[in-house]
Amino acid sequence: MNVSAIVYTSATGFTAQYATLLHHQTGLPVFRLEDTDQLPRNTPVLYLGWLRAGRITGLKKARAQLAVAGVCAVGMAPAVELEKLRRDNRLEAVPLFYLKGGYAPARVRGMNKLMMAAMEKVLAGKSDPQSRAALDAVRHGADWVSQEQLDPVLDWLEPKE
Incomplete structure (x- = not known):
């Protein structure tokens, strides 16, 4: 997938940890959503946001400013129903991944x-x-962040030929 940057919103640090892990694996630059004024409008990005009551925080703002090519939702649940999460966040054709984060x-x-x-x-x-x-x-509190959870995201970012 042709993504130019990783953009995230994090309240307690777990989504930021995933963004950092992805940066180390891909070399893509990482920006907090608040700092995306440095990016040209409609830059293709992978967006990471934490879940609150079934909504991916910051997604609406990210979509208004950038070309969100893929989304990672970070939450506390062991698993989520991806199709419901997709519908609730209006992510019809956008690749969506769920990452179990943590709670502090x-x-x-x-x-x-x-x-x-x-x-x-x-x-x-x-x-x-x-x-x-x-x-x-x-x-x-709990911390479930792991590199292994990023495997599907990395496969999407760097498809094997």
Whole structure:
């Protein structure tokens, strides 16, 4: 795929970690979404954004300024339904990848902190293993960032001939 840069939005650092890993693997320059004024309008980019209530943060702004050629959504869930995520974020023909990131309670602020407090209460009332694991992550934090999760993204960026 012909991508000129990696652009990302990160609230607690996990999406930034993935952007950095991709930079090291590909040599592509990395920009925070706030710093894309350095890029010409409609530059083809791979966009990475974290998930909040099923929405990829910053995607709308990225699409308004740049040619988003592919998207990585970073979240806490073990897996997501990609087609639903695609529909909810209007990514009809854009390649979409899901990367399990992490959660750092000490780095969460404002409305996001309130949303996670509500999520903690919901999870505390559940007893299934997945909910218990999510509750532990919400209370104590977790880091699931791994190079291996980037393999499909790297295959898309650098297709083998």
